[in-house]
Amino acid sequence: MKRLIVIVVTGSLLLLGTACSKNIYHWGQYENSIYRMHKKTADYNNQAEIEILVREIEKTLTKGLLVPPGLYMHVGYLVSLEGDKEEALKYFELEKVNFPESATFVDGIGARLK
Amino acid sequence: MKKLRGIILVIGCLFLGACGKKKDYGDYLDHMPKSILVLPPLNNSVDVTATDNYLSTVTKPLAEAGYYVFPVTVVNHMMKENGLPTPFEMHNVPLDKLENIFGADAVLYITIKNWGQSYHVINTVTTVSLVFKLVDIKTGTLLWQQAETVRSSSGDGQNSILGQLASAIVVKVVDSMTERDTSRPLAINANHRAFNNKKYGLIKGHRHPKYKEDQLRKINEREKLETQ
Numbered sequence: 001m002k003r004l005i006v007i008v009v010t011g012s013l014l015l016l017g018t019a020c021s022k023n024i025y026h027w028g029q030y031e032n033s034i035y036r037m038h039k040k041t042a043d044y045n046n047q048a049e050i051e052i053l054v055r056e057i058e059k060t061l062t063k064g065l066l067v068p069p070g071l072y073m074h075v076g077y078l079v080s081l082e083g084d085k086e087e088a089l090k091y092f093e094l095e096k097v098n099f100p101e102s103a104t105f106v107d108g109i110g111a112r113l114k
Numbered sequence: 115m116k117k118l119r120g121i122i123l124v125i126g127c128l129f130l131g132a133c134g135k136k137k138d139y140g141d142y143l144d145h146m147p148k149s150i151l152v153l154p155p156l157n158n159s160v161d162v163t164a165t166d167n168y169l170s171t172v173t174k175p176l177a178e179a180g181y182y183v184f185p186v187t188v189v190n191h192m193m194k195e196n197g198l199p200t201p202f203e204m205h206n207v208p209l210d211k212l213e214n215i216f217g218a219d220a221v222l223y224i225t226i227k228n229w230g231q232s233y234h235v236i237n238t239v240t241t242v243s244l245v246f247k248l249v250d251i252k253t254g255t256l257l258w259q260q261a262e263t264v265r266s267s268s269g270d271g272q273n274s275i276l277g278q279l280a281s282a283i284v285v286k287v288v289d290s291m292t293e294r295d296t297s298r299p300l301a302i303n304a305n306h307r308a309f310n311n312k313k314y315g316l317i318k319g320h321r322h323p324k325y326k327e328d329q330l331r332k333i334n335e336r337e338k339l340e341t342q
Contacts (some may be wrong), residue, residue, distance in 0.1 A: 035298070
């Protein structure tokens with residue numbers, strides 16, 4: 001009987017744990033990428049960073065998860081640093097479509113890029 | 115007489131304590147934001163890397179609380195390119211100008227009071243102290259503010275089990291990073307404490323599944339406060 005109680009209690013604690021840790025978005029490398037970029041270490045590679053994040057976005061979408069706010073725009077910005085304005089604008093647009101709250105910012109930055 | 119004075123003092127302290135804990139969410143509820151612009155934090159610590167390192171900790175907890183968070187790196191770089199080299203200048207930009215550029219509902223101003231390690235005889239103490247102020251962009255009304263300090267010590271062996279557990283979690287966060295940075299996990303912890311505390315944290319934003327529930331709870335608390 002005692003054992004049963006222990007099992008039930010641990011079971012419900014586990015359930016509670018998983019229920020609490022559920023995130024709205026799939027974060028992956030987004031904040032780590034911000035960290036690496038600001039660290040400005042000698043081995044920071046912008047092109048590699050873009051590849052990591054683009055691959056991650058694809059994976060997030062195939063899993064049916066949500067891309068976090070700001071990530072599309074972050075990638076668009078990294079792409080714009082490589083000189084590819086058209087590709088950058090595509091990512092800015094994706095930010096706007098997924099998060100209409102970003103519309104003013106995206107339109108402004110887009111107009112300046114063109 | 116002495117005893118009476120003591121009692122009054124104790125009651126006074128209790129009263130003050132109670133007042134300090136109850137947060138008034140009235141202005142926050144009246145100007146409930148959907149999007150938050152996080153400006154790079156003002157750095158009052160001695161570590162010059164604090165601002166940049168902090169920026170990689172703040173998006174996730176705010177977004178998971180249900181808000182749209184503007185991309186911190188893009189915001190930071192864009193402001194620098196437009197003649198605002200440091201957080202000091204950025205924090206002094208008038209709200210109407212910020213609204214024109216970003217279209218945000220609220221601005222989160224953060225000040226880093228402490229960031230880093232101090233060395234003592236028996237141990238090394240890492241301290242991160244942060245002050246948060248959330249301001250409505252249209253009216254300048256202060257919606258929410260909070261200060262948090264988190265410490266970790268290298269000689270924490272004699273601490274409670276709970277403390278050890280907490281530092282174990284912190285260590286785990288550090289290990290998952292590509293590089294070790296002792297202050298960053300403490301900042302993550304401080305953010306979590308400030309934003310997610312049930313008593314004094316943020317109200318859940320519109321993209322959070324419990325948005326309506328949390329808002330209703332805060333409205334009820336507010337009515338209770340008003341009838342008192």
